Amino acid sequence: MKILYFAWVREAVGKPEEDLNLPEGVASVSDLVAWLKQQDTGYETAFANNAAVRVAVNQEYVDLDHGISNGDEIAFFPPVTGG
């Protein structure tokens, strides 16, 4: 699966995107966040406050308990500020 990061989430993680095989035991977005936070302090910073981060799976907004699978495009970003 492909993971994308935008704005300050991207800066905290240190990269705009990465490809990943669905890790063992990861079935939802929140599972993925928990798993990422164990990999590197950048993710810990990015996901220090889940309420500050929005998630899209396959370019649709979803909640943290949304299920994910290997072909998905998952994006993490702050609340939007365009317009």
Add this chain to the structure above:
Amino acid sequence: MKILYFAWVREAVGKPEEDLNLPEGVASVSDLVAWLKQQDTGYETAFANNAAVRVAVNQEYVDLDHGISNGDEIAFFPPVTGG
């Protein structure tokens, strides 16, 4: 004083404006309307329904009981429909 007529009020009266000396006993807009209606059937048509006509004295909207004097510019017209 100067009297102006617009839109269908103008068409009913048959002229866009006229100059008039304040007639004897005319102190308000409604006095003037009553006086005009005695002069010609065109005015009777124009003022058949007072609720359908708006009045401005010196280019400000006023009510029918508004006082008038000889130097005034008085305008009669339908509710506005611009924009």
Add this chain to the structure above:
Amino acid sequence: MIRVQAVDFDLGDELKKMTDGNTGIGGLCSFVGLVRDMANDERISAMTLEHYPGMTEKALAEIEKQAHSRWNLDETLIIHRYGRLEPGEQIVLVAAASAHRGAAFEACHFLIDWLKTKAPFWKLEDTPGGGKWVDARTSDDEAVSRWNKLN
């Protein structure tokens, strides 16, 4: 700024002039009214706008002043045409520029609602059945009344 004129106006130029050189403006809201080819199921071949020179300018200036007293605005613009206009032609432009979009939107909406019930313009429509004076609409009175409540 207010303008009452027979000639057409260039929408892009007019809007551009409102924001040029003022980098404090965050939002510009505008509304253009156009002549429709239909009204009350009748075909309109043209429209003639009559107005009350002198009072028109006073009424528009007062409407603009009211908008500035109610919202924090950098610029406002009202252009209203008169004379004969064909379907598709521009009748009126109102616009408001502000630091914030809420003020720009509300002021622009206010300008056109007030103009429609206060500015001395009258529309005569050319229909297959002859010239017809447009009736004032109750919905326009209702539209303006919501601004009165905010007084």
Add this chain to the structure above:
Amino acid sequence: MIRVQAVDFDLGDELKKMTDGNTGIGGLCSFVGLVRDMANDERISAMTLEHYPGMTEKALAEIEKQAHSRWNLDETLIIHRYGRLEPGEQIVLVAAASAHRGAAFEACHFLIDWLKTKAPFWKLEDTPGGGKWVDARTSDDEAVSRWNKLN
């Protein structure tokens, strides 16, 4: 129509194209968002807009679709820029054309309110203290919530 682009747009041309040839349109409401030179009492020298290519277009298309399902509209337009923009530059244009002014105003206001909370754009401001990501505003959430009530 929706467009996501780095280059500037010509406001007058874009609006004119929306009404050209359609004499059923009675009103065109538009809103342009511009880069301000100040934010939170800090001077802004420039702004960089990041977005999520792919999702941005989907979100804007959905916003436009929502507007057409709620109001009777002849045309809608959303143009949003990305990349580096300086104070005074145009960021976004939303516009709605309809037979009636009420629908044009409401739809236009709806488009920008929804865009501000749904379209994946993020602003990075260049301030004297360095680059700062703009925080989402509670007032934007409130602005969009009034449209949800109308569902």
